[in-house]
Amino acid sequence: MFRNAPPPPQQDTVAIQPPLKKDSLAVPLPASSVDPKLNVDQIDFTYLVAKSKVSFKSKDQDINNANVNLRINKDSLIWLSVSGVGIEVARAIITRDSIVVLDKIHREYSVYSYPQLSQRFNFALNYDLVQSLVIGNLPLPQNPAQKIKNERDYLLLRQREGKVMVENYIGEENRKLKKLLVVEQPTKNTLKLDYEDFTTLNNFLFPYTSLITLDYQSGSDGHYYQTLLQIRHNKVELTEKNPGFPFNVPAKYRRR
Template identity: 50%
Template sequence: MNSKILWLLAFAVLGLSSCKNRKNKAIPGTESTQPDSLTAGLVPFDERKGTFEIQEIDFDYLTAKSKFSFKSSKQDIDNANINLRVKKDSLIWFSVTAMGFEVARGLISPQEIVVLDKFHKDYFQFSYPQLSRQFKFDLSYALLQSLLTGNLPFPRQPGQNLYRSGDAILLRQNAGPITVNSYIGESDRKLERVKAVDPLSQNTLSLDYTDFKQLEKYLFPFAGLIVLNTKPAPDQPFVQTEIRLEHSRVDLTKDNPGFPFSIPDSYERK
């Protein structure tokens, strides 16, 4: 993997379990029922005492100061500094610094992802279908935003039942051919783990949230670990990628923090 585009790919990996662009399928997360094969053998969770409302975070703007780690068969980056800014449903901005210098800046919108490689003086611009083809999983802005904020990757729809799974409550959804398992804590009703499986390729993505802390009226996960197992080609072995994000500070605000981003004329598109 070219180290120049590592930062772009790492952030793209965060959203790889969406199924937005496959042919002949329902819109992700909107199915009112799941096929029997998805829920066979599961014990239903009894909601007769009231609706089980999954706790999610609402905000206008979110800012975070974080540490970012990336590990694959070819790259190993530990505890890089990253600043994040999110405008709900609109923009995700990030800046990566190493040894006191900004090495990358990115802007993620519902239409595309653009990353400046400030060390090599060039930039990368990708659409979601392009990245989806490269990673063998589809990618969407909505999913990426949900994963960064600890919200469900797909909203729960009427008719989607809950099940018991050990100490957690399981919401199982089908997004096209992909099965998405979301594990919610029974007492705090917070999303703790997501596992997405593509039965065709056997590619998997798992996301574990930890270090929950009070953030205003919400519980917010200050750490997340993503493990992605994918096959570059059907006849090749699985390749594992790990991404860890640990926040030292997170703020929710109604004030626009600014999203400074421009591509210098001297930068070359890669």
């Protein structure tokens, strides 16, 4: 689906069509600097409420067009309710410390820490990255000293944090993040993202469609895998009113 993929992944890896254009995000052309004071348009809010369709494909799971109710308390927590055939099948809450998932069909629950998930995918993950991917903001704060350059049809902002290199591809006209490439060194594991269907929402441009691809080499078996996530929002609201985040683990649920 994306360019410059790692060596061929395992056969249970899947892709979402259509593929993006063949030009590479990873190989920049010669670029010239633009106004260093240029600010990337960021979405600000207190609470976000959305009704969405989500598809998730990995070596272990295949979820197609699930109905998801999404609620976010900015910089604090993300709440998800997943429904299928008219009933809630799963619920999850993502906080700054962990992710808890309820499997309502099998009456089980799972708890994941970010270090655990980072080790599983061999890629550094944290709450701020997850939230930014969902709402379309920069995954790292913009530093005034960081230069923004012209790159084909985009403005390119390169950032680095520890072993992670981030390339933000920004629309020239609307100053919105359009594409994202995150590469972790020295593994070369990559996270790629493409935002589409921008719609005005409370004076902000909000991406109603996003495609996320994580290509990584497993730290346990050394094989290459691919995980894909597609989000299509049907309705999004930014509000000052707390929508509620009901979540509890029933006593009869077994921990996986």
